[in-house]
Structures are given as structure tokens and as C-alpha cells.
Amino acid sequence: MTDTIDIAANLAQVRERMAAAARRAGRSLDEITLLAVSKTHPVGLIEQALTAGQRDFGENRVEEAWAKFADPDSPESLASRLKTADRPRLHLIGPIQSRKASLAIACRPTLIHAVDRLKIAARLDRLAGEAQLVQEVLLEVNVAGEASKFGFSPEAVQRDAGVILVLPWLRVRGLMTIPPYEPDPEAARPYFVALRRLRDQLAQHHPQADWRALSMGMSHDFEVAIEEGATIVRVGTAIFGTRDA
Numbered sequence: 001m002t003d004t005i006d007i008a009a010n011l012a013q014v015r016e017r018m019a020a021a022a023r024r025a026g027r028s029l030d031e032i033t034l035l036a037v038s039k040t041h042p043v044g045l046i047e048q049a050l051t052a053g054q055r056d057f058g059e060n061r062v063e064e065a066w067a068k069f070a071d072p073d074s075p076e077s078l079a080s081r082l083k084t085a086d087r088p089r090l091h092l093i094g095p096i097q098s099r100k101a102s103l104a105i106a107c108r109p110t111l112i113h114a115v116d117r118l119k120i121a122a123r124l125d126r127l128a129g130e131a132q133l134v135q136e137v138l139l140e141v142n143v144a145g146e147a148s149k150f151g152f153s154p155e156a157v158q159r160d161a162g163v164i165l166v167l168p169w170l171r172v173r174g175l176m177t178i179p180p181y182e183p184d185p186e187a188a189r190p191y192f193v194a195l196r197r198l199r200d201q202l203a204q205h206h207p208q209a210d211w212r213a214l215s216m217g218m219s220h221d222f223e224v225a226i227e228e229g230a231t232i233v234r235v236g237t238a239i240f241g242t243r244d245a
């Protein structure tokens with residue numbers, strides 16, 4: 001089915017909807033980044049999106065991100081197919097297991113969205129230090145308190161933020177959340193509001209850090225997220241179509 005998908009048209013439509021949502025909220029589209037979530041999709045579709053002007057891509061599995069974006073030794077990867085200046089920006093949006101942390105840093109991601117516990121923050125800091133690079137990260141917060149979800153609880157992020165902010169090789173840029181899935185996008189609004197308020201509190205308590213980024217909103221609710229302050233929306237299905245896996 002993927003060969004019948006018009007990536008450029010889908011991207012144009014998503015951008016149009018983003019612009020409309022930004023207008024409703026009195027916001028500038030310039031402050032909102034569209035992340036094209038390419039997980040499970042082949043490199044060929046990513047190249048189509050690149051040709052259509054898309055620059056930021058999200059992957060949730062570290063090995064898949066490495067193989068598609070970063071592996072210098074694989075003829076299939078974008079790192080070996082494209083000149084440095086033409087390469088997309090990779091965002092890691094899934095939880096990072098401890099044993100994958102080293103590969104995550106090796107991917108040289110623009111942003112790691114889902115730092116969800118103190119231990120992984122400390123490990124990423126150590127590995128970034130070994131690579132002599134400063135890694136930008138977001139802290140994932142489980143605002144709904146769902147037992148099945150990854151992320152800091154709102155209480156834990158307030159308790160642990162001070163420790164994370166002094167890690168020398170990590171730069172916190174803000175927060176990320178995945179609300180519980182409900183078909184009605186309006187159901188996500190309270191969680192987006194909660195994330196923004198939590199961010200405002202953290203910014204007040206820790207003004208030395210940059211808390212600007214709010215990574216929230218997916219294919220079915222990104223417009224609501226933009227109305228509530230999202231600076232990064234993570235959109236897969238609406239750009240690349242449905243996933244088999």
C-alpha cells in the first residue's frame with residue numbers, strides 16, 4: 001500500500017491543519033516543529049518526505065533509528081546515502097532501555113524526548129560525556145498517572161529535576177507526554193494543559209534551565225495540542241499512513 005501514499009500531499013495537509021490550529025490559538029507557526037514519525041516505514045518514504053521539505057523525523061526504537069538514519073556502514077542508511085548537510089534531524093521519541101543508551105547516543109539525535117527516570121538520565125549523561133557532546137533531552141511525564149505508561153510522575157519530575165539539571169552533558173529543553181488514547185481528541189486537552197502547567201511550575205523553580213519545549217500531540221490530537229501550547233508535534237499516521245507493525 002505504501003507506494004500509493006502521497007507523502008508530499010499528506011505533509012501539506014498536516015501543515016495546513018497546524019497553521020489553522022496556531023491561528024486559532026493566536027500563535028506563530030514558526031514556534032512549532034513538525035516531527036514526522038517514520039517508525040516501521042522504510043527509508044524510501046523518509047526520502048520522499050525529505051524531498052517534500054520535511055527535516056525533523058522521529059523514531060521510537062533505537063536499533064531501527066540507527067539502521068535507518070545513522071549507521072555509517074550500511075548502504076541503506078541515510079548517513080551513508082546523504083551528505084551531512086542534507087541529512088534529516090533525528091529525534092528519539094521512545095523509552096530508552098539501559099542497554100540501548102550507548103547506541104542512542106551514537107545515533108547523534110537532535111533531541112531525546114523520553115528521558116523517563118533518573119537512572120537513564122545519569123547514564124545518558126555519562127555516555128554523552130564520553131562522546132564529548134552535549135545531548136539535548138526532554139523529560140517524559142505521565143500526567144494521567146497510568147500504571148502502564150512510561151514517564152516521571154508529576155511529583156517525581158519536580159523532585160528529580162534539580163538533580164538532572166546539574167548533569168553536565170545533558171541539556172533539558174522541556175517536557176514530553178503521551179496522554180491515554182481516546183478517539184475523541186478533546187479528551188486529551190486536560191493532559192496537555194496539565195503538562196503546560198507543570199512546565200510553568202518547573203520553569204519558575206528552575207529558571208536557570210530552558211523549559212520552552214512541549215512535545216505533545218500525535219496524528220489524531222495535534223491540533224488540540226497546538227491550541228494548548230505544543231512546540232513539537234509528533235505525527236506518524238497522518239503523514240505515512242497506517243503501520244502494519
Ligand SMILES: *Cc1c(COP(=O)(O)O)cnc(C)c1O
Binds near residue numbers: 060178234
Ligand atoms: C508512534 C508515535 C507517535 C505517532 O503516532 P501517530 O498516531 O501515528 O501519529 C507519536 N509519539 C510517539 C511517542 C510514538 O511512539
